[in-house]
Amino acid sequence: MREPMIANTAAESTPRFHPAMxxxxxxxxxxxxxxFEAIRKFGSVCRFGRNETIFNRGDSVRxxxxxxxxxxxxxxxxxxxxxxxxxxxxxxxMFGFGFGAxxxxxxxxxxxxxxxxxxxxxxxxxxEDDPVLRRQLMTMLRQRLAEAEDHLIMLTGQSANERxxxxxxxxxxxxxxxxMSVSVPMRRQDIADYLGLTTETVCRAISEFQRARIIAVxxxxxxxxxxxxxxxxxxxxxx
Amino acid sequence: MREPMIANTAAESTPRFHPAMxxxxxxxxxxxxxxFEAIRKFGSVCRFGRNETIFNRGDSVRxxxxxxxxxxxxxxxxxxxxxxxxxxxxxxxMFGFGFGAxxxxxxxxxxxxxxxxxxxxxxxxxxEDDPVLRRQLMTMLRQRLAEAEDHLIMLTGQSANERxxxxxxxxxxxxxxxxMSVSVPMRRQDIADYLGLTTETVCRAISEFQRARIIAVxxxxxxxxxxxxxxxxxxxxxx
DNA sequence: CGGGGCATTGATTCGGATCAAGGATGGTGG
DNA sequence: CCACCATCCTTGATCCGAATCAATGCCCCG
Numbered sequence: 001m002r003e004p005m006i007a008n009t010a011a012e013s014t015p016r017f018h019p020a021m022x023x024x025x026x027x028x029x030x031x032x033x034x035x036f037e038a039i040r041k042f043g044s045v046c047r048f049g050r051n052e053t054i055f056n057r058g059d060s061v062r063x064x065x066x067x068x069x070x071x072x073x074x075x076x077x078x079x080x081x082x083x084x085x086x087x088x089x090x091x092x093x094m095f096g097f098g099f100g101a102x103x104x105x106x107x108x109x110x111x112x113x114x115x116x117x118x119x120x121x122x123x124x125x126x127x128e129d130d131p132v133l134r135r136q137l138m139t140m141l142r143q144r145l146a147e148a149e150d151h152l153i154m155l156t157g158q159s160a161n162e163r164x165x166x167x168x169x170x171x172x173x174x175x176x177x178x179x180m181s182v183s184v185p186m187r188r189q190d191i192a193d194y195l196g197l198t199t200e201t202v203c204r205a206i207s208e209f210q211r212a213r214i215i216a217v218x219x220x221x222x223x224x225x226x227x228x229x230x231x232x233x234x235x236x237x238x239x
Numbered sequence: 240m241r242e243p244m245i246a247n248t249a250a251e252s253t254p255r256f257h258p259a260m261x262x263x264x265x266x267x268x269x270x271x272x273x274x275f276e277a278i279r280k281f282g283s284v285c286r287f288g289r290n291e292t293i294f295n296r297g298d299s300v301r302x303x304x305x306x307x308x309x310x311x312x313x314x315x316x317x318x319x320x321x322x323x324x325x326x327x328x329x330x331x332x333m334f335g336f337g338f339g340a341x342x343x344x345x346x347x348x349x350x351x352x353x354x355x356x357x358x359x360x361x362x363x364x365x366x367e368d369d370p371v372l373r374r375q376l377m378t379m380l381r382q383r384l385a386e387a388e389d390h391l392i393m394l395t396g397q398s399a400n401e402r403x404x405x406x407x408x409x410x411x412x413x414x415x416x417x418x419m420s421v422s423v424p425m426r427r428q429d430i431a432d433y434l435g436l437t438t439e440t441v442c443r444a445i446s447e448f449q450r451a452r453i454i455a456v457x458x459x460x461x462x463x464x465x466x467x468x469x470x471x472x473x474x475x476x477x478x
Numbered sequence: 479c480g481g482g483g484c485a486t487t488g489a490t491t492c493g494g495a496t497c498a499a500g501g502a503t504g505g506t507g508g
Numbered sequence: 509c510c511a512c513c514a515t516c517c518t519t520g521a522t523c524c525g526a527a528t529c530a531a532t533g534c535c536c537c538g
Contacts, residue, residue, distance in 0.1 A: 076392060080475070084392045098384045105388070131367065141380040145337045148387035149344070153315060153323040156394050156435025160494065188517065196395025201494055203518055220503075220517070236319070399526065427485065440526055442486055459485070459535080 038133045039123050043116040048109035055096070057106045063117040064097040065089075070113025071185040074105045075193065085194040087151070088186060097123075097137070098144060110186045155196050158236065163195040164205035165234035168215065168223060176228045184221050209234070277372045278362050282355040287348035294335070296345045302356040303336040304328075309352025310424040313344045314432070324433040326390070327425060336362075336376070337383060349425045394435050397475065402434040403444035404473035407454065407462060415467045423460050448473070 043066070048054055054065065057076055072089040086105055089095040095107065097120070127134050154166055172182045192202045209215045214231050216224040225231060282305070287293055293304065296315055311328040325344055328334040334346065336359070366373050393405060411421045431441045448454045453470050455463040464470060
């Protein structure tokens with residue numbers, strides 16, 4: 001469990017900056033706090049509706065984004081039409097900074113989503129003069145790389161139940177505790193595409209956990225964790 | 240087919256620098272050429288024997304490396320003892336620069352391997368004064384990220400044959416052609432761990448390709464590509 | 479020339495995909 | 509406010525691909 005996903009319960013109310021500024025799939029845990037102060041002034045707010053496209057794979061890169069509320073799906077289509085989701089950006093996460101000249105992924109709003117966007121050119125210019133900002137960006141990129149690795153390792157050789165359990169724990173954030181309610185902004189299909197499974201298999205895993213009284217499912221967009229430890233056991237060895 | 244692996248036939252004779260300087264799994268295709276001139280002078284040569292450890296996951300980070308000859312396996316052990324290989328570094332590739340304070344992966348020599356190593360502290364210092372070097376490192380990190388993404392996407396939802404075919408093509412490098420001989424420095428088990436398969440399945444795929452006259456297998460450490468196009472068809476949709 | 483690690487092949491098992499129905503939910507218009 | 513409809517979710521039955529289990533063969537190295 002290393003890949004981060006901001007604890008989505010509280011995230012909307014704490015739109016502070018953190019080093020997760022460059023990469024692209026999910027996000028990066030904040031360092032202390034007010035990093036990236038330097039680029040704060042560049043930001044402008046924008047909104048996207050359910051399933052609306054923020055940018056397409058191949059688009060030229062204009063902006064990097066930070067999620068204020070909602071969630072963003074970062075995906076790619078294979079030639080035969082399957083969709084693979086490389087990551088989600090949740091409130092507090094940043095994305096779009098890991099691209100070169102063109103976006104390597106498509107970004108879509110999962111539901112109603114509010115973002116702050118930054119002109120990349122401006123950020124890059126600021127970087128030239130600011131060693132601290134530079135180091136933050138570099139650190140963030142490195143973390144992203146480590147996360148991608150973790151995701152990768154989780155997907156090769158974890159069972160369906162392990163993947164789903166690990167995913168729920170990621171949604172729960174850094175300090176999961178019994179009884180906590182986790183918001184699940186994305187559809188089952190999105191989860192499946194992210195975990196390399198099918199919708200049915202994700203459902204079955206969730207149902208199974210529910211039968212085992214490890215979680216409760218009050219509704220489609222929320223899950224309550226009843227036994228964190230059991231869930232962690234199920235998630236097994238992301239190491 | 241986006242994740243790079245230097246064409247290993249010619250690589251040993253062209254130990255030039257390229258932007259693949261920061262990330263960690265395989266490597267990054269060179270930009271034109273003599274990038275990283277700036278850190279060349281920091282390098283010192285070192286050698287490792289078959290299966291020797293270069294650094295362990297969790298070690299504090301001292302050096303970054305460039306492969307001169309041989310091959311390096313970048314892996315991690317899961318809690319239950321399984322090994323996952325995040326990538327290979329082949330001649331010309333660099334690794335060890337994508338880590339933060341501690342290595343997130345273990346690096347081992349696959350066979351007899353010669354490396355050049357760079358004190359990271361020195362490189363970082365050089366970065367402060369050299370915007371060009373900085374940009375190169377940044378670009379490299381971004382590419383690494385994109386590669387990790389590609390690997391990730393390949394592993395979720397590709398069949399065993401597709402993965403093996405794609406892997407062989409990666410070993411073959413950028414311009415594969417009929418009749419070319421590809422060196423396969425790693426064992427079947429390594430390939431399996433990298434692709435998220437078992438040794439047996441990798442073998443079966445290779446045997447199958449051989450029966451279909453798409454490749455020939457003169458010995459364990461080499462494969463001849465007889466029909467690139469067929470192999471690409473098999474590799475399917477890395478997109 | 480013998481031995482030990484790899485590689486290969488075959489038989490069987492098992493997990494998750496696929497195919498096929500239902501059942502819940504939320505959004506819309508009457 | 510309710511009924512309807514589309515979309516999403518859930519569950520069940522079956523199938524298939526890769527893992528697992530089990531030999532055997534092949535090199536390479538001492």
